Amino acid sequence: MFRNREFRYFVLFQVVFSTIAVGVVSFFSAIAASVVAVAALLLCVSNLVYARWRYREMGKLSRYLRQITAGDYALDVRDNEEGELSLLKNEIYKVTQMLSEQGNSLARDKSKLTDAISDISHQLKTPLTSMMVMSDLLSDAELSTEKRAEFTNNIRIQLERIEWLVSSLLKLSKIDAGTIHFKKEPIAMEELISRAVEPLLIPMDIKEQRLRLAGDGAVSIGVDANWTVEALINILKNGVEHTGEGGEIAVSFSDNALYSEIIIADNGKGIAKDDLPYIFKRFYKGKNASEGSIGIGLAMAHSIITSQNGDIEVTSEPEKGTTFMLKFYKQ
Structure with a gap:
């Protein structure tokens, strides 16, 4: 606690004001001065106890935040008490839940992206393999004209299929990303x-x-x-x-x-x-x-x-x- 400059100033001002109060009252009555001194001491002790408890709670919240940054969203610091710390705990819990949802959403998006890339690769693999085979066959000088025309037509069909697939996926990705403005x-x-x-x-x-x-x-x-x-x-x-x-x-x-x-x-x-x-x-x-x-x-x-x-x-x-x-x- 005493490493905190603001807290040191607070304790110093409290001691100074208490000393001044006891000194002023002692000119009128020794008994009154003793009562004021005891009251000032009790007030200082109670402030120290409260400050110690407050710092301990803040330390718990600090450890909780460190766990959040490490990816642990399972802890629950909510309480139903009134006060600034309780409000802070509830707000931190709300932020924790929001981060947890965002993390889950990112994980789902990553999984979807992985699946989409896998599906796209699978869809492109078949026509590309087919075109590679037919292009090798077209390099044969002895290939008949009819077969050459058939393979050329098949390659054109596969290219049109790939073009349609890529175009459709681009449109779908724009819709998913929300970059398309639908005019009504x-x-x-x-x-x-x-x-x-x-x-x-x-x-x-x-x-x-x-x-x-x-x-x-x-x-x-x-x-x-x-x-x-x-x-x-x-x-x-x-x-x-x-x-x-x-x-x-x-x-x-x-x-x-x-x-x-x-x-x-x-x-x-x-x-x-x-x-x-x-x-x-x-x-x-x-x-x-x-x-x-x-x-x-x-x-x-x-x-x-x-x-x-x-x-x-x-x-x-x-x-x-x-x-x-x-x-x-x-x-």
């Missing part, structure tokens, strides 16, 4: 869906699939049109790929006081019950996934929709079809 502008539901369906009209025509659209043409929705169209394309594309020839893709939309809703349904192969909880997880490929599926389209759609105060649900029955329900809440 009104757009007619019918126009939004038409823009999403347009790139898929040719694949649907090839498979002779029907498109059924239902909803009030006057209904509008407040979303970022470009990003929402991309989400809808990924969901519609999933339906087209998993619906057989002559199948049907039905899109309906509605609006109420709470939310705007878009329902996309198909009568395709459906999704296995075991796969339903994981279909929005990136790189997840279900039992009915197509051969060229990467498992990132629905994950991107989910991120885009939920980032715009929306929600997406899915129901499915094997061999009967799948229904995606998209809700964009207004508040």
Whole structure:
């Protein structure tokens, strides 16, 4: 305690004032001077005892803070007493819990990053290996023209797949990082869906699939049109790929006081019950996934929709079809 300069000054001033008080009172009465001296002594002793207790508590807090800096967040210093130290203990505990949550969050993010890098490496490994093999074969001078054209086309397809994967991952990383500002502008539901369906009209025509659209043409929705169209394309594309020839893709939309809703349904192969909880997880490929599926389209759609105060649900029955329900809440 006495290493503290402020405390030494406090004790010195207390002794000086007590001495002066005893000296002044002694001119009037020796008994009164004795009483004042005893009272001053008791006051000094009580102050010393209180200061010692306070320093001991501060020492405990110092040790606690050192443990926190070492990464130990398990200690609990809260108490229900009144006073400055109790308030300080409670505030330190709040900071400890916040640091603990941040540490856990960083650990989770690190784990996710590790998993993402592993998944990306796995997704890139297959097409890169395939291209390396085909490039070696192309160096053969005796390779036929037909085979050379086939290998060249396969390499182009693999490059397009890698380009799409990298582009999609970049978009997903921007959404996860919160660097994308989703503009909320009104757009007619019918126009939004038409823009999403347009790139898929040719694949649907090839498979002779029907498109059924239902909803009030006057209904509008407040979303970022470009990003929402991309989400809808990924969901519609999933339906087209998993619906057989002559199948049907039905899109309906509605609006109420709470939310705007878009329902996309198909009568395709459906999704296995075991796969339903994981279909929005990136790189997840279900039992009915197509051969060229990467498992990132629905994950991107989910991120885009939920980032715009929306929600997406899915129901499915094997061999009967799948229904995606998209809700964009207004508040």
